[in-house]
Amino acid sequence: MTTWLILFIPLISAVLITFVTRRQKDLSSYISIGAVVFCFILSIDPILNLLKHPHMEPIQQSFSWINIPGLHVEMGTLLDPLSILMLFVVTFVGSLIHIYSRGYMHGDPGFSRFFACLSLFIFSMFGIVLSNNFIQIFIFWELVGLSSYLLIGYYFEKPSASDASKKAFLVNRIGDFGFILGIFVLFQATGTFNFIEINHILEKGGIPDSTLYLAALLIFCGAVGKSAQFPLHVWLPDAMEGPTPVSALIHAATMVAAGVYLLARTALLYHLSPDAMEVVAYIGGFTALLAAVIAVAQNDIKRVVAYSTLSSLGYMVMAMGVGGMTAGMFYLTTHAFFKALLFLAAGSVIHAFHTQNIWEMGSAFKKVKTTGATFILGSLAMAGVFPFSGFWSKDEILTATFTSHHYFLFAIGILVAFISAFFMTRLVFVTFFGNERYHGHPHESPPVMTVPLIILAVFAVLSGFAGLPWFEPNFGTYIAGPSHGGHGEHGFNFFVAGLSTVVVLAGIALGYIIYCRELTKDPLEGNVLYKLAHNKFYFDEFYDNFIVAKIYNGIATICNFAEVNIIIHLFVNGFAYLTRESGKILRLTTTGKLQHYTLIMVAGVVALFLLFGAL
């Protein structure tokens, strides 16, 4: 019952705000905040229950939604360690971001609309987290896409925001195209959509490897879309057109994590299809590296954080691909805290400076101390400095990569760790230190914004200890992948930890050397690699100018040409023309003169005689 309540409270809030309290802005925000906080309170009970019983049996509740012979679709909720963890992350981070938004969005004409959309988003996200079957998760998957569309396009009068929201929705649709086909393949093989039933059938075996491989790859398409992996990563940076709290909530902490969650949810399928896992791992690794390089050359504070998110998502997907489900989910959790923190703090910075360009800030740490301090704590966590949360979770991923003998991916992981430390250092020094480049008078944000920052900062620093490898129970006791039979893939590898610490410190040192001085523009600007990275390796140009403009629109133009010229003009109007012209010719025979008719009649009679006479 509680789970249904959790699911529907945000929806009720969205409906209430839209239809009743649209004009009472304060009330709208209180309803929305109240809804998500109430859900957080409701989810405390299952969390405590889980802590008491680490090996709990999954609890399902469902009713039938479509029921005809051959097709039974249910709607239901599923409570197991994985969904409870996600529930905690979404409600906790979501609550803080809702509260923060009250300050950030203050005075915006669409205030109520914003909170209605936030509630709709929370509803959709809960739907994904609590789903017990594939159709339902797909439904909410799409609804998350919708709420993301609405929130990215919140400032719909801006063409850039309208374009970004459209792009996000369509790019996600491409991923979903594969996802739904994967669901069909799996349904064909197992006859059910239910996660637990599918797992039972998979455990029994008997499904051909090729089917499993196909299903796993297609379902991964869904994750590639939502978690913005290469080659569908292009929508996430553009999604920064939305208000900053949206970036924090959707494009850092929750929605983009849904892809990783999906991989965890279907971990058994991937476990049974090692080839598909390799694909997942390499896509993840490549995305992590690509995004990290791009992040180095961005000048918009939100975009740097956005690319760091992409890179982190690649890290998580890579973890899933090498079989480190515990590591991936652990990283997802810590990442939700420190990335939400970074975005919200970035929002607070933007609020203070009224610009997003880091080269128009600088030297303002004194003015925005709380924001600056929390931002730096978040950056340290993101960079993975010992003993911040990012260190422990990143270490688990690297260890999982190393112990599964993916040495190439391990090298990529180490490289990404180095680059991440470097660009986070760059971001911190250029934004808060160095020479003064800003105009106006930056000021600290109100407590409604800074208090959530402080809470998130605490978690960004400390949450890593939940996964300390030397203690039981730890994170891995609760969240364990299929390959480890109830125990997280653990162990602390001093080589891995040592190496990552060294490269992180090197990255910070390099960043310090280059950026901690008087600067007006990026000293790396002349560099070719910098230029490539600054232009995001021209993926957008390639997609827009070639794939969309030439191929996609080209096919449309050809079809339209065929329609207008061949079908309509040639066939349809041609047929009409033939009818008309043959009518004109036949009309000549009706002369109205008796002599003509008689002549034709006689000729006919003669012709008949000749014909039958010959026989």
Next chain:
Amino acid sequence: MEGFPILSAIILAPLFGCIAILFVKEASISKIRAIAVISTSVSLILSLYLLFAYDKAKAGYQFVEKVEWVRSLGISYHVGVDGISVAMVVLTSFVIFTGVFVSWVGIKHRIKEHYIFLLLLVSGVFGVFTSLDMIFFYLFYELAVIPMYPLIGIWGSANREYATMKLTLYLSFGAVFALIGILSIYFTAGQMTGSYTFDMTQIGKISFASSYQIWVFLPLLFGFGVLVPLAPFHSWSPIGHAAAPSAVSMLHAGVLMKLGAYGIIRIAMGLLPEGAQFWMPVVAVLCLINIFYGGMVAMHRKDMKFMIGYSSSSHMGYVLLGLSTLNYIGVNGAVLLMFAHGIMTALAFALIGFVYDQAHTRMTYDFSGLAHKMPFIAVAFAIMGFASSGLPGLANFVSELMIFIGAFKTYPFQAVIAVFGIIITATYMLRALRNVFFCEPMPEWEHLKDATTFVQRFPYIVLILVLLIVGFYPAILIDVINAGVMPLVDKINNVSMAAKAGL
């Protein structure tokens, strides 16, 4: 309501309304409108009653009425509904009910004649969906098609003469082929049994020779297929939509196109199961032209009515794909999509009409930022666009999902193309939404007014609610539809099993 001729009441209510309007003076507009509203709400209420009173457990034809008409020829006024017809009757009554309100706002001259033709047309549509006698089926069909000619010719917009001529010729052309098929079935069945009848329930019991079924299925498929419209015989439809006034476009795309699909289900597939076995795989290929090609043309078009017009023919391709699966899931999905698409496309044409009536252009590039001036219309348009692109929570998603699952069983390749089709739909819908409603407002559209009054908003709210209710709780329709689909699909598949056993 035992014994009450409920189906006749549904058919006759608009006809009585039409006759009543004949006796009202041209100038008393409010009386005319009131009659139209009352007569269509009678049909609506009764058809909703049908939906809930239909006994799903018993299935089969219910609420049957039969009066002999021409005994010597075996023609009788015979009406009755199964699950499939119930869904179509409910669809029709929603579309005409809201259409009356849309005309209230949109039609400014010759109001009396407009409503007369509109109501006449709808009587015919109700008749087709409930007839169990093939002659009445055909008569009602013509009754539904003929009023289109004046409706588009008089109240239409640009290029209306060409459009209405093309539409009428095409539909009559198709009807002739269907009539040939119907007459052939009549005579063959008569020769086999010795008693000549147009009664579909009687003919349905006869099993025709396999080769005969295959031959006669073709004219029926073609005749009704033109109306669906089956590519490449679709070109009458987008221009017909475009030229027609809003309420007529709503009926045209929302209901008339479904008559074709319904004819294929009821007469072609229902009476000639082996013909269906033989020909539906061909339809499964042809419908890809509808889905992909139609979608691509829709994407290219900048005139919103043409865009929705081609989108309709694209989505009717999904209906054909669902039917061609010949399994429960796909056929159920197809019928549900006929319903969902009918409602969604009615909403689309009503909305575009609302903008067009004020702005006198429908080109997406002429607009920008209309959401500032007309937020209500913008939201409704967004909902329509998302419904069309198969967003969960709205009726179209459920039906398309079922078609995909059904198609994936029998035609995996077609299913993949069809699923890709939803990306195409999303592309042109979101582009239109962005170009017309989002971005900066333009000074020349400062004078546009949002829908504010009850009469203006009411039809949109009703249609959106229907989409949402079915989207959230599809069982409300699926359970009824399935009661009609199962016997049909069983019949078709049993034949093939029997044929295999015979071999």
